[in-house]
Amino acid sequence: MTKKFRYKLYYGGRAGGKSYAFADSLLFLGRMKKLRIACMREVQDSIKDSVYKLLCDRIKFNELHEYRILQTQIINKITGTSFIFKGLSNQSAQNIKSLEGIDIVWLEEAQKISKQSWDILNPTIRKIGSEIWISMNRETENDPVWQAVAQNPDKNTLVVKVNYTDNPFCSEEIKYIAEKCKKENPEEYAHIWLGAPLSQAQNRLIPSYLIQMARKKTDIHTCSPLIIGLDVARFGDDSTVFCFRRGRCCLRFESFHGLDNVEVANRATFYIKEYRPAKIFIDAGGVGGGVVDILNDRGFKKIVRPVMFGSKAMLSDRYFNRRAEMWDELRAWLASEQGVCIPDDEVLCAELSIAGKKYDSKGRLQLEEKDEIKKKLGRSPDKADALALSFAEPVYERENTTEFSSDSLEYAFRKSAGHNNGW
Ligand SMILES: Nc1ncnc2c1ncn2[C@@H]1O[C@H](COP(=O)(O)OP(=O)(O)OP(=O)(O)O)[C@@H](O)[C@H]1O
Ligand SMILES: [Mg+2]
Secondary structure, three states: OOOOOOEEEEEOOOOOOHHHHHHHHHHHHHHHOOOEEEEEEOOOOOHHHOOHHHHHHHHHHOOOOOEEEOOOEEEEOOOOOEEEEEEOOOOOHHHHHHHHHOOEEEEOOHHHOOHHHHHHHHHHOOOOOOEEEEEEOOOEOOOHHHHHHOOOOOOOEEEEEOOHHHOOOOOHHHHHHHHHHHHHOHHHHHHHOOOOOEOOOOOEOOOHHHHHHHHHOOOOEEOOOEEEEEEOOOOOOOOEEEEEEEOOEEEEEEEEOOOOHHHHHHHHHHHHHHHOOOEEEEEOOOOHHHHHHHHHHOOOOOOEEEEOOOOOOOOOOOEOOHHHHHHHHHHHHHOOOOOOEOOOOHHHHHHHHHOEEEEOOOOOEEEOOHHHHHHHHOOOOHHHHHHHHOOOOOOOOOOOOOOEEHHHHHHHHHHHHHHOOOO
16 A cells, blocks of 8 residues: 555445555554645545544554544644545635645545546645545446546556455454345345446346336235325426325325415325325425425324435434335335235336435445436436335234225225216
8 A cells, every 4th residue: 555656546345444454554654754644535524424533543543642633633743744634525616725735635435426526636636746545335337436547547546456355354243244145135245245336227226127017916905004105296397196005006196286285285185084094104305394284283193194205214224314215115015025016107117217226335225316316207206206105104904994906996096086076
């Protein structure tokens, strides 16, 4: 690590020892001569997000007493070496310019660094002999830093792959988790533990064969309680969508344009009274909060559940947020052994198959940002979101329920639609 290269890029899966090796090497180099070292990542809201703590731990562990740990910096009292910690996305042009005197930049979690951030940073690190050290777990084939540095490496670039299998300090617990993942989900193992980038197809949360199987299935009988997922439109183009699901059968969707909150609440009230759902899960992040308030005021508090897509997941060590958690429940439902059915609906199937997945720096599943999905789809995935909402919480069977087949349920809906001037 001490050999001179303009770029040193270490990549691989989790627990390869990248961060520890970078920390130890930089602390070691900083003892030999005065260096200005910037530890950077795409987003750093507080120093806690940075490698500051790791450096402090390594200073203590290696008993490097000449390092002084300050609140936002680390300084070597003998050589004058300093470590600073910054997020790239929250730097002004002026702040970036102040990096011109930096000797070494450490870009941690570099798969998250945007092309824009890289294009500003790279030419700013211009001091003679300056180096950019990069540690990353590749996300996709198109990670901007990977493309810029490692796609076509030249003699000034060192690219090294390290995995947990190369890390002599890797704990038995980590090895066990990795091997379990290898058995249960080889694709996920290759990505998380061997650092393979996700390809376009692997990048999708829901494989298309699962969607095709579900749309072809019709012979499902269920006496599970009715659940409604309600995705409330936020902007002009989006639709307000109600999804009706009983257990293994997603029955139908009802979409509306241009309804205000009271009108949405009126629709919901009608469905609640007519079909007696066990639960209605409502996206309460945007204007949906108002719909929840109205329904609660009308006395439906017991069955109405507000859901915030962006809030913390119930299994927060596995999922980045509720949205990823619900969509993954939906994926698992589609993959369930007994089979499930969804309406034979092109729009729904396109929405279900387009959502990409990724993993955050803690290895938690994250869904592609809604804006990205919107760009690809040309609209919001309202139906798929409404179906995902129906998985917000487990809903338990009620007693004395009659058995329905998917056909008879569809019939019941059509019949009541006729009686009520169409919905
Ligand atoms: N020099 C070391 N001394 C002691 N333990 C080490 C050392 N290097 C690595 N480890 C152990 O291996 C683990 C993984 O190392 P590290 O966090 O550096 O990997 P990484 O490649 O950065 O992984 P991730 O992608 O998960 O960030 C550490 O948590 C630590 O337990
Ligand atoms: Mg690391």
